[in-house]
Each structure stands twice: as C-alpha cells, then as structure tokens.
Amino acid sequence: MSFFFPEMKASQYFSMSLFLLILLISCPWLISANPHLNNFLGCLDSFYSNHISQVIYTQNNASYSSVLNATIQNLRFSTPTTPKPLVIVTPLQTSHIQATIRCSRTNGLNLRIRSGGHDFEGLSYVSQVPFVVLDLTNFRSVKIDVKNKVAWVQSGAILGEFYSEIAKRSRTLAFPAGICHTVGVGGYLSGGGYGLLLRKYGLAVDNVIDAVFIDVNGRILKRKSMGEDLFWAIRGGGGGSFGVVLSWKVKLVSVPSTVTVFTIRKTLEENATNLVHQWQSVGHKLPGDIFSAVTMRKVNRNGKTTILVAFSSFFLGETNALITLMKAGFPELGLKKEHCTEMSWIESILYFGQIQNKSIDVLLDRSYKSPLNAPMVQNKIRLRQKPNSKSWIRKDLV
Ligand SMILES: Cc1cc2nc3c(=O)[nH]c(=O)nc-3n(C[C@H](O)[C@H](O)[C@H](O)COP(=O)(O)OP(=O)(O)OC[C@H]3O[C@@H](n4cnc5c(N)ncnc54)[C@H](O)[C@@H]3O)c2cc1C
Incomplete structure (x- = not known):
C-alpha cells in the first residue's frame, strides 16, 4: 500500500519506484531541492532535444565550479557571496539553445548568455534573481572565405581563435577588433568593438554583414528575416538585450604583409x-x-x-x-x-596585448591571463570633448 498512490497495488508501486530510481540514476541533474530548477530541468527533459543532459551542470555536479569559473575575468564577481546560477547549460547544438531559452522563460528564470566572460560588470554570469547561464563555449567555429574576403564566426570563439584562423589563411587579411585575445566574439560584437584598425576600418560592427540570431521565442533568424532594425540593434546595442546571437558574418579587411x-x-x-x-x-x-x-x-x-x-x-x-x-x-x-x-598584423596583436616570448599559438589559449586584464578593477571611461590644458594634465597625472 502506498501513502501517495492509495489505489496502487504493491507490484505496480514497486515497478514505478524502480522506474523513478532508474530515471534519477540516469539523469542525476533531475535531483534538486529548488522548485524553479526542478521545473526547468523537467522542461528540458520533456523538450525534444538530443543529448541535452550531457551539457547541464547543476550545483550538485562535480564540474559545476570549474565550468562556472572557466571564463570569469573579474574576480569582484567570483566571491562566496556572489549569486550563482542554478544551472549552467553548455549547448552543443542549436536545439539545446532553443530549449534553454524556452524553459527558462516558461519557468520565470533569468537567462544570462556568456561567450568570453569579459563583461566588466559580470553580467554574463551574475544575476540578482534566480538564473541560468547559457555558456556558448562549444559554439566557436570559424570559417574563412579568403577569395570573397568574408568569414562566419560563432559567438563562443575568442578573438584570438578568430585572428589565428585568419592568419593561417592569409598574411594580408585581418579583422578590425581588439587587442585582448581572450575577449569573446559574442560580447565584443554586441558592444560595437574598437581596436587598432578603428581609424582605417571603423568599429568591428561596421564590418558585420549578417548574423544568425535566436529570439525569445526560440526562432532562428538571419538578417533578412529579423529585419534591419533588429540587425542594427544587435550590432552594438549591448549584449544580452535582444536574444542570443549564434554567429556573425563579417567582412575581412586588407592589411599590408608588413x-x-x-x-x-x-x-x-x-x-x-x-x-x-x-x-x-x-x-x-x-x-x-x-x-x-x-x-x-x-x-x-x-x-x-x-x-x-x-x-x-x-x-x-x-x-x-x-x-x-x-x-x-x-x-x-x-x-x-x-x-x-x-x-605581421597577427604579431602586432601579441605586441599590443603585451605578450612576450610566446608563439602566436598563445592566441588559442582561452585561459591565458592577459596583462591587460586587471582582475579586481572596476573600469570607468571618461570622455573629454576638448583637449585638456597643460595644468589639468599635470594635476591629473600626478
Ligand atoms: C581585459 C579586457 C580588454 C578589453 N579590450 C577591449 C578592446 O580592446 N576593445 C573593445 O571594444 N572592448 C574591449 N573590452 C570590452 C569587451 O569587448 C566587452 O566587455 C565584451 O562585452 C566582452 O565580451 P565577452 O564575450 O568576452 O563577454 P561576456 O561576459 O561573455 O558577455 C558580455 C555581454 O554580452 C552578452 N553576450 C555574450 N555573448 C552573447 C551572445 N552570443 N548573444 C547575445 N549577448 C551575448 C552577455 O550576456 C553580457 O551581457 C575589453 C574587456 C576586457 C575585460
């Protein structure tokens, strides 16, 4: 006799218990005390989405902390009191992203999108309300078309991975982006992006010509289907504001070989x-x-x-x-x-990134601790429209 299912026979109760036990053993991420999390995980499970359990990290998972900390750049947001995600999803395929968007939405969970983790305020991995981190680390393919001087790059790639792939194919092509090679393409392009080639070729987003984007309803859109307003907004309107940008089509620019x-x-x-x-x-x-x-x-x-x-x-x-x-x-x-x-242009990235005595393969190292990154600092930008006077400079300098 069962307390929960009074009409159930002992044999039926045994079969059901066995089924639940097998389910929990095969899906340990379903074990959770948090109702938000339970509903979210149940939603993912019910969703048609291949192998999604392999890319889910709850706080019970042994790899949870290493996955969370892998790309946290600002240690101000990695303290014991920093709010932590209920779950981290590292999707392997587009349907995983669609499922994560839909399930966090239907269960009232905030969704944080993370590409390279360099957000100055930790917005890609911190929230004040219960939340899920969608980490795009597995979405980092780069396809270069030298003949047409264009490339498709996925958001989870870091700038260094993108640059290396360009340099492998040509010494006279480049992309006008920043000098800190561990910055993620997703967040960088979402914010506009300035760099060494700014004066010649404009902001990085001036060179974006198409994108693959997943909206809040899980729809996959490209430039034509999203319309010019949204396409304008995702190029500099701020990451995490409109949806998930999966990949970007960009123009490559010409540089001299020296x-x-x-x-x-x-x-x-x-x-x-x-x-x-x-x-x-x-x-x-x-x-x-x-x-x-x-x-x-x-x-x-x-x-x-x-x-x-x-x-x-x-x-x-x-x-x-x-x-x-x-x-x-x-x-x-x-x-x-x-x-x-x-x-060469690629060597200049190391020079301005203050990387000495290393081969250009260092650009593929996502965990490289860049000297440009001050890990506990809050960055502030002060824009001046007029030149500073000599006395102001002296005062400001000293
Ligand atoms: C050491 C250092 C050096 C820097 N140098 C430069 C520089 O030279 N030039 C420059 O322009 N900027 C520079 N930045 C700023 C940097 O470009 C931004 O902080 C950028 O947002 C980081 O991108 P990310 O993917 O690494 O960060 P993340 O923390 O992963 O993301 C940043 C923001 O974008 C959102 N986001 C991330 N991926 C996506 C996506 N696929 N779709 C939608 N939203 C997304 C996140 O939710 C978050 O709000 C630098 C930052 C640091 C820390």
Whole structure:
C-alpha cells in the first residue's frame, strides 16, 4: 500500500519506484531541492532535444565550479557571496539553445548568455534573481572565405581563435577588433568593438554583414528575416538585450604583409606633459593608417615618484613611410628608426596585448591571463570633448 498512490497495488508501486530510481540514476541533474530548477530541468527533459543532459551542470555536479569559473575575468564577481546560477547549460547544438531559452522563460528564470566572460560588470554570469547561464563555449567555429574576403564566426570563439584562423589563411587579411585575445566574439560584437584598425576600418560592427540570431521565442533568424532594425540593434546595442546571437558574418579587411609598431616612453622630467598636451591636438589628424594611443602610469625613478607616459602606435606600412608621416604630423615626439619594429598584423596583436616570448599559438589559449586584464578593477571611461590644458594634465597625472 502506498501513502501517495492509495489505489496502487504493491507490484505496480514497486515497478514505478524502480522506474523513478532508474530515471534519477540516469539523469542525476533531475535531483534538486529548488522548485524553479526542478521545473526547468523537467522542461528540458520533456523538450525534444538530443543529448541535452550531457551539457547541464547543476550545483550538485562535480564540474559545476570549474565550468562556472572557466571564463570569469573579474574576480569582484567570483566571491562566496556572489549569486550563482542554478544551472549552467553548455549547448552543443542549436536545439539545446532553443530549449534553454524556452524553459527558462516558461519557468520565470533569468537567462544570462556568456561567450568570453569579459563583461566588466559580470553580467554574463551574475544575476540578482534566480538564473541560468547559457555558456556558448562549444559554439566557436570559424570559417574563412579568403577569395570573397568574408568569414562566419560563432559567438563562443575568442578573438584570438578568430585572428589565428585568419592568419593561417592569409598574411594580408585581418579583422578590425581588439587587442585582448581572450575577449569573446559574442560580447565584443554586441558592444560595437574598437581596436587598432578603428581609424582605417571603423568599429568591428561596421564590418558585420549578417548574423544568425535566436529570439525569445526560440526562432532562428538571419538578417533578412529579423529585419534591419533588429540587425542594427544587435550590432552594438549591448549584449544580452535582444536574444542570443549564434554567429556573425563579417567582412575581412586588407592589411599590408608588413606593419610597423613603436612605443616611446617619457617621464614628466622628459617633457611628457608638453607631449601629451600636443598629442591631443595632432593625434586625430595623423593619416588613418596610423593608430596612436597614450597610456600613463605612476612609477618610481631613483626614489622619486613620477609619471611614465607611453606613446604607442600601429602603422599599416613600413618603417620609412611611418617616420616620414610622423615627422610631418608630430615631429616633437622624435620618432627614429630604432624605435620601430616591423612585423605581421597577427604579431602586432601579441605586441599590443603585451605578450612576450610566446608563439602566436598563445592566441588559442582561452585561459591565458592577459596583462591587460586587471582582475579586481572596476573600469570607468571618461570622455573629454576638448583637449585638456597643460595644468589639468599635470594635476591629473600626478
Ligand atoms: C581585459 C579586457 C580588454 C578589453 N579590450 C577591449 C578592446 O580592446 N576593445 C573593445 O571594444 N572592448 C574591449 N573590452 C570590452 C569587451 O569587448 C566587452 O566587455 C565584451 O562585452 C566582452 O565580451 P565577452 O564575450 O568576452 O563577454 P561576456 O561576459 O561573455 O558577455 C558580455 C555581454 O554580452 C552578452 N553576450 C555574450 N555573448 C552573447 C551572445 N552570443 N548573444 C547575445 N549577448 C551575448 C552577455 O550576456 C553580457 O551581457 C575589453 C574587456 C576586457 C575585460
């Protein structure tokens, strides 16, 4: 006699218990105390979706923490009190993504989409309400069409994987994106994307020509079927706002087989204030083939605190041409041949990523700890529309 099923015979009760036991052994992710999670998992299970149990990580799963932490870049959002997802899904096929969207929606769970995990506020893996992380780590194929200068890249690829695939096929093709190679394509393109080729070729999203997108109803859309408004919005309107972008079709851009880079460092005692002041009014007038940036940091020189200013440039051409252009546009910097290094575009990604003594295969390393990433820092961007005065620069620097 069963308390739950009074009419059931002992043999029927035994068969049913056996069935439930087998179900729980074969689907351990169904064991959960959380009703949201139970309903979500039950929904996934009932959904027609092949092998989905292999890509589900609940908090009971031994791999849960390593999967969650694999791409967390900002340790401010990886503390014991940081809210954790009820479940992480690492889909292998499109139907897994559709099922995850539908089941989180019908069960009132927030869905966080994660590609490379570099979100400054941890938005791809933190939420204040019960949530699911959809991690696109298995969606990272890259297809390059050298002849037509286009590529399809999936969102879960990191920029380094994309760059490597381009460089494998051609020394004179590139994609205008950022210098931190572990940033994910999905979040990067969702935010617009700036990089070394910005002045010549615009933002990364200016070079996106199609996309495969899954909307809140699980529909798969391309540029034509989603319409130009949505296509405009997903290219810079902010990740996680409209749906899941699965892959992007992009134009590749031409670069010379040799590019030139340099970094000239000056302290306050070496005229840095005047040079920064001047750079503000000449930097943007340099030809579009030159990308020029200034970074500053406090250093100790001979027991005295000073500021070290680095003037860095990337040029689409060879040293002699760069020196001629810099002499005309910013002679005060005093650029000489010995400051310059010639290399390929792909090598320049390592140079600006501050990666030394490593082969370009490092670009495939998703877990590489980039020196560009300050893991506990909150980034702030302050845009100035007018050049800063010398006294303001001095005050700001010191
Ligand atoms: C060290 C470092 C260096 C950086 N350098 C640059 C740079 O040079 N140029 C530049 O432009 N930016 C740069 N960024 C900013 C970076 O581009 C953004 O933080 C970007 O959103 C990170 O993308 P991700 O896929 O790695 O991050 P994630 O944390 O995975 O995603 C970021 C956001 O996009 C959403 N999202 C992710 N994938 C998808 C998808 N497939 N569909 C829909 N939404 C999605 C997430 O939900 C989240 O809201 C840098 C960031 C860091 C930490």
